[in-house]
Amino acid sequence: MNSQRLTLLTIVVAVLVVLAAVIVPRLTSSSAAPVATIDYASQPRAGSADAPVKVAIFLDFLCPHCADFSENTAPQLLREFADTGKAAFYYLNFPVIDPAVRSRYMAVLGECVYQQSNEAFVTLEPILMRAQNDIARNTSRGLDLAIQYAPQLAADQLRQCVSASETARDVTADEAAARQANLTGTPSVLVNGVLVSNPTVANISRAIENALQ
Secondary structure, eight states: OHHHHHHHHHHHHHHHHHHHHHHHHHHHHHSSOOSOOOOGGGSOEESOTTOSEEEEEEEOTTOHHHHHIIIIIHHHHIIIIITTTSEEEEEEEOOOSSTTTHHHHHHHHHHHHHHHOHHHHHHHHHHHHHTHHHHHHOTHHHHHHHHHHOTTSOHHHHHHHHHTTTTHHHHHHHHHHHHHTTOOSSSEEEETTEEOSSOOHHHHHHHHHHHHO
16 A cells, blocks of 8 residues: 555655656747846847747847857747747847957947848847857957948948947947846847747757747
């Protein structure tokens, strides 16, 4: 009798563990309160603005982890969710490597590119990330690459925008959103305003799928 009870108890515990593994991630991902209010309409975007889920990526063009994310994580997510219309991915600035000078310059440059063309920004983001070692040594290299790989941009207008830091206010607004979300590094990813801990492909995908339910 005791052996039967022990077996039954073991089965019950095992079932509860499985249920917890299934239910708890859904609760923590989909029902958590948003930690940041983001003006998505003013951000560079990959995917349709009408997508039901909004994914915010806070980045620094000089951050090595951001470069790795751009090369190895983002492409899979974009194929699975942006290309299918399930989610839109928004890019926000969070200068952390050299926030006063080089990282801020690149953030301003990115916003100046976006000011002319969202498509150009989406094209240039991975290019600039891959070239970050060169850019870190000479930030003007970022401007050269933008003009080279996005020929649809008005080069003189872009140079003037960057030189005068015309988009500095946009960078500051992104930083304010990062502080509101208590972010401490890059890349940081929020799904519908909720922070995804350890932003791997699996964790971000799970958060998006939960948000779609």
